[in-house]
Amino acid sequence: xxxxxxxxxxxxxxxxxxxxxxxxxxxxxxxxxxxxxxxxxxxxxxxxxxxxxxxxxxxxxxxxxxxxxxxxxxxxxxxxxxxxxxxxxxxxxxxxxxxxxxxxxxxxxxxxxxxxxxxxxxxxxxxxxxxxxxxxxxxxxxxxxxxxxxxxxxxxxxxxxxxxxxxxxxxxxxxxxxxxxxxxxxxxxxxxxxxxxxxxxxxxxxxxxxxx
Amino acid sequence: xxxxxxxxxxxxxxxxxxxxxxxxxxxxxxxxxxxxxxxxxxxxxxxxxxxxxxxxxxxxxxxxxxxxxxxxxxxxxxxxxxxxxxxxxxxxxxxxxxxxxxxxxxxxxxxxxxxxxxxxxxxxxxxxxxxxxxxxxxxxxxxxxxxxxxxxxxxxxxxxxxxxxxxxxxxxxxxxxxxxxxxxxxxxxxxxxxxxxxxxxxxxxxxxxxxxxxxxxxxxxx
Numbered sequence: 231x232x233x234x235x236x237x238x239x240x241x242x243x244x245x246x247x248x249x250x251x252x253x254x255x256x257x258x259x260x261x262x263x264x265x266x267x268x269x270x271x272x273x274x275x276x277x278x279x280x281x282x283x284x285x286x287x288x289x290x291x292x293x294x295x296x297x298x299x300x301x302x303x304x305x306x307x308x309x310x311x312x313x314x315x316x317x318x319x320x321x322x323x324x325x326x327x328x329x330x331x332x333x334x335x336x337x338x339x340x341x342x343x344x345x346x347x348x349x350x351x352x353x354x355x356x357x358x359x360x361x362x363x364x365x366x367x368x369x370x371x372x373x374x375x376x377x378x379x380x381x382x383x384x385x386x387x388x389x390x391x392x393x394x395x396x397x398x399x400x401x402x403x404x405x406x407x408x409x410x411x412x413x414x415x416x417x418x419x420x421x422x423x424x425x426x427x428x429x430x431x432x433x434x435x436x437x438x439x440x441x442x
Numbered sequence: 443x444x445x446x447x448x449x450x451x452x453x454x455x456x457x458x459x460x461x462x463x464x465x466x467x468x469x470x471x472x473x474x475x476x477x478x479x480x481x482x483x484x485x486x487x488x489x490x491x492x493x494x495x496x497x498x499x500x501x502x503x504x505x506x507x508x509x510x511x512x513x514x515x516x517x518x519x520x521x522x523x524x525x526x527x528x529x530x531x532x533x534x535x536x537x538x539x540x541x542x543x544x545x546x547x548x549x550x551x552x553x554x555x556x557x558x559x560x561x562x563x564x565x566x567x568x569x570x571x572x573x574x575x576x577x578x579x580x581x582x583x584x585x586x587x588x589x590x591x592x593x594x595x596x597x598x599x600x601x602x603x604x605x606x607x608x609x610x611x612x613x614x615x616x617x618x619x620x621x622x623x624x625x626x627x628x629x630x631x632x633x634x635x636x637x638x639x640x641x642x643x644x645x646x647x648x649x650x651x652x653x654x655x656x657x658x659x660x661x662x663x664x
Contacts, residue, residue: 232479289495292619295621295622296622296624296625305481312473312480319472398619
């Protein structure tokens, strides 16, 4: 189970989305997931090894690293990407449920009975609500994670030097973060794409409500 | 042989599961296996390298690491996921056995449509009901056992920053520092919460199956 399989699962939702939904999916797969896998993961790969503190006291760099990076950006983005794309699975499951009901109805009442749904993929009735709820959930997840990032990492940026005075560090110790500029660039990129995705989801929700 | 192979095997069971069973399978693959592979493994990746003890005594760090982490969380989760998914194989085997029986009857002269046989969905009735119910029961048991093992081995679900070690050859008591304790605690609690959700789903499915059978029986007698 990896990102490729997950992507395969989700591309099925493309059929039942609006135009905004397809743009959103393309944005998430190309500008968020792909950038995450091919670039961001490498930038953070040595973040603990190259977190250097100006002391020979064993344990000081571990403790300081843990204090300044409670949960690493990379793990937060992995969670965010998984949670943000899951609501689409709800839509896929709802359509599959409708198709299953249609099939059972045909089996029970014969081939020429009236159909339950004119088109199982059309967003009418229950599916409209599922789709709308999935949009609201996606926007909420992105906003929650943007807030979490803001709380953990002030201004979404990482400084070059952090001053740490937790035991067992003696007095105040300078600790240097590895690749801060590159990390800031990628963090900003991911924040901007997340904001665009939130706006897209909200616009799509308004469009859906307006269309009805 | 990797998680993908398990997914292929279990995907087949999906057809014969109840609605709740399908949700359980989705939660298992996305919120447990996928999180384990893409996130948790990298958090624990450097755990022994960055386990630092405040001593230059050779061997002390190794001994202390081994004392505090008899089995790493990652390996326990991998074992838990394997054990929790295997009862579904019982159902897959039962379905395969029934298909085999039907094929045998076809070969002995009965008229059966081969194509329909391949795609036939067996309803959860009779012996299959017992197999399915016992597989859910085993899943619940394995989840509970592993949750307890985690609690027992690591004295709760929180990873401390500092551990004091006095095993030989460490001189007296030595401070040892764990790498990324907060991140590890976060993921441990996340995996625990998802295990809990899976257990609730399994219990709900068990109740649903039992109630369905009791309701059918009461309809038959009235």
